[in-house]
Amino acid sequence: MSLEKSEVDTISRLAAISVDATEVDQLTAKISNVLDLFQRMEAVDTTNVEPMSHPLDQVQRLREDVVTETDHHKQYQKLAPAAEKGMYLVPQVID
Amino acid sequence: MTWEVVIGLEIHAQLTTKTKIFSGSSISYGAEPNTQANLLDLGMPGQLPVLNKAVIPKAIKLGLAIGAEIGRRSVFDRKNYFYPDLPKGYQTSQFSFPIVDKGGVVEIEVEGETKKIGVTRAHLEEDAGKSIHDAFPGQTGVDLNRAGTPLLEIVSEPDMRSAKEAVAYAKKMHELVQYLGICDGNMQEGSFRVDSNVSIHKPGTPFGTRAELKNINSFKFIEQAIELEIERQIEVLESGGQVVQETRLYDADKNETRSMREKEEANDYRYFPCPDLLPVVITEEDIEAVRAEMPEMPDAKRKRYVADFNLSDYDAAFLTGSRAMAEYFEAVVAKTNEAKVSANWVMGELSKSLNQNGLDVADSPVSADMLAGLIERIQDNTISGKIAKQVFDAMLSGEGSADEIVENKGLKQITDSSAIEALVDDVLANNTAQVEAYKGGQEKMFGFFVGQVMKASQGQANPAQVNQILKDKLK
Amino acid sequence: MHTLSVKEMSEKLRNKEITSVALTQHYLDRIDQYDGDLNAYVTVTPELAMEMAKQADDMIAEGKGGLLTGIPVAHKDIFCTLDVKTTCGSKMLDNFIAPYDAKVVEESRKLGMPILGKTNMDEFAMGSSSESSYYGATKNPWDLKAVPGGSSGGSAAVIAAGLAPLATGSDTGGSIRQPASFCGITGIKPTYGAVSRYGMIAYASSFDQGGPMTRSAEESAWMLDVMAGFDERDSTSLEQPKQDYVSTLNNDIKGLKVGVPAEYFEAGLDEGVESNIRAAIAELEKLGAEIVEVSLPNKELAVPAYYVLAPAEASSNLSRFDGVRYGYRCENPTDLNDLYTRSRSEGFGAEVKRRIMVGAYALSAGYYDAYYLKAQKLRRMVRDDFVKAFEQCDVIVGPVAPTPAFNIGEKSDDPVSMYLADLYTIPVNLAGMPAMSVPAGFSNGRPVGLHLVGPYHSEAKLLNVAHQYQQVTNWHQQMPESYQ
Structure with a gap:
């Protein structure tokens, strides 16, 4: 199954990953190969099979509603590429 | 044929917990930026969510109050999109299997007519952070304190046919969540947010394309925004145009709605079950435990006040206006056994003084016990009604209980x-x-x-x- | 010292014949000497290691700690390590000094196990060769032309070359077992949920599972005892008492029912691998095991299902790397979209980008049912095959990989051929069951691993079988000549 150029654009946008014009053909081919692999699933009859999201049949455990975290923003913001006045900075967003 | 208006509301009610839905960070309002954003809230690699126990009974409470089915096995999904206030690049929400399922109904009253509004579902999700646009030139600041705050998103059926109905429903839900004690209802602080989906069509034809109105923090503005939007859509359609599916922001200063910058392509959120969280299973016992501690709902309370206390509809509505007010009133009656006299005092002197001082009944300097003590002294002829007002004022300024004030000031009635x-x-x-x-x-x-x-x-x-x-x- | 077993080291430490400081220094020296060629470490932490070694010696002197106190360890660079660079093999995290410890690291620290460093890996654990690391390919100590396998190739190589006595790894589709097989060491992927994922950088959350990589099964048992256990910070952590992995090692395996699936010996299996595995099965028989034929009919579906589900989860898990709060950020972003797109495009390598894109595609409108949901259903079918097979046997055996280690560069341009080579390991991750790779010989001078798969929570049994096998074989004790 081969991927359309427009589909590559869509995925690229959804994934926030750009595809260089020089790599687009190669990438499309490689992803298409992966999709061919997926095609092997098509013929399998999965009627009445429940989808499986987790390996184990467990249910969600719950946490007490108790504050356990303290303020470390100065420490954490040392990791940030751009932070000022306690805030993370990104290029201006126009709402 | 005239246009028919179709409105559905999505209400985000912030749940009254101490901590975030998936982390032990505080959610107290007004903290310095990012001081309540910890490892998980910042989307640090390898950090994992664990669900806050407190949100479950709160969601079940709403479900029971509106008669909806409770999702016995609800599942958290990821809604994927990029935005600076969304640190993980996805919002954890419930898409396919919400905790409050179908079947919910609330009754509203508009201009003397009652109407049932369906509630499609209500699901748990995490709030996003805040973007601050005006603090840094050319840049946007991101504060993630709010990221991860627990929300219950309550989605109505498109059952409302006017702005008035929409507001009546929103108010009803506002009253309900506060009564249930699951949300503080503070609209200014964003604890109760209403998004309205508005469309118009000719009766008998399919629903029209809807626009979503966001960012409205008062009931008055919700009504105005919807009215404006209806007018706008009629104008568009009658001039041969088409309504575009979009999000519109209401500007209260200019009293207009305007389109948010249109995305070139539609969003594709790629929902899928969050692999870091497991299904939330709710048993019959869990539901019964919540049912056992359900407060009496406002409608039932009103009816009981009229039937048992012989109060007028007006008095009953006033006294059940908030859960705190009703609790105060009932505490007074429990001691005085005099509903009408107690009602008069609560609605009269007490409410007047609270209003003057901008206080909520929960913060009243005169407690229900104190007020009941005063009424008892009237009933046993220790003081007259006129003196009682004087005593009340003294209680208000902290001079002690009715008995102490009567004694200290020598206000005891002369019966010799x-x-x-x-x-x-x-x-x-x-x-x-x-x-x-x-x-x-x-x-x-x-x-x-x-x-x-x-x-x-x-x-x-x-x-x-x-x-x-x-x-x-x-x- | 590096030729001692961990058990011997532990005894000598406690008998004060050696110190942790000396032992740790010895490994640091070896790393200095050998890692230049191997490239198995992304980060070596000599100061931290020596400081911890001193503390460990104090603990031992005071009679504190446990059997592994003072024994150095290398952590896969997927485990966040407080105040140590944690890169996950990616440029994206080249500047990321983790502000906290993963559960696994925390436990080893508590016990006083000096941290030698962080081992190289395929970027974000996406790969089977450790070639996709931003820090360059790790080489196989048995043959520098060969890959060490992946994604935990660095950990496998440091054990094989004697550059650490113990290491941690993680296994999403075979990432502990396949490199263990390629490097001739022992590794176990525990039951999903047995080892906390807290602080382990996620690739595909419903598959990822940490585990030990060591020379012998006994060492794996000791190390797993440190790594496993309930952790309230991980919602998927198993809430049950930890198994005793050690005391059952010496149980004999007479009457053990060993399942051999015909599907594991089909075309495409390297002859040298097959003969070694057959020999290993014969060895188990000699130990009293009973061979049972079992069937895993849906094995073929596992690879496509996995390559839908794991990238789908990854596409979401890796969205947090956006250049805002930590990690790589592109120069001079013109707007928000440019910040995201360029930071991610420049920060991620080719295979990671491909998997993110494939995953986003599999979840996107119009494909969700055909790909994602279908794959989830196949996942159940594959799991049910195992459940059925384990009604007839106690463990399933076969090869870990169809071939011994391939050459560096051999498959790097053909992702699908690399994916298909995971055909034996992936089904186990879909099911979430425990499995091991145990050294079982050589094919053309490159190691071969025996795959032992067990039902849920059977780690102790698997380690017992492996240990018994290692009592009668010495494949696990062999070391490549140039590192002796």
């Missing part, structure tokens, strides 16, 4: 007949002309004598006794 007789005799002796006039047939002079006796007693004489003694003496 001989003492009252002496006062009456004095008054009659000093007002011979008026006594003559009364005896000559001017019966309305009676009130004058009562007034004089009360004045002489500094308001403390028992009015009933004063009346009786006066009548006897003037025969």
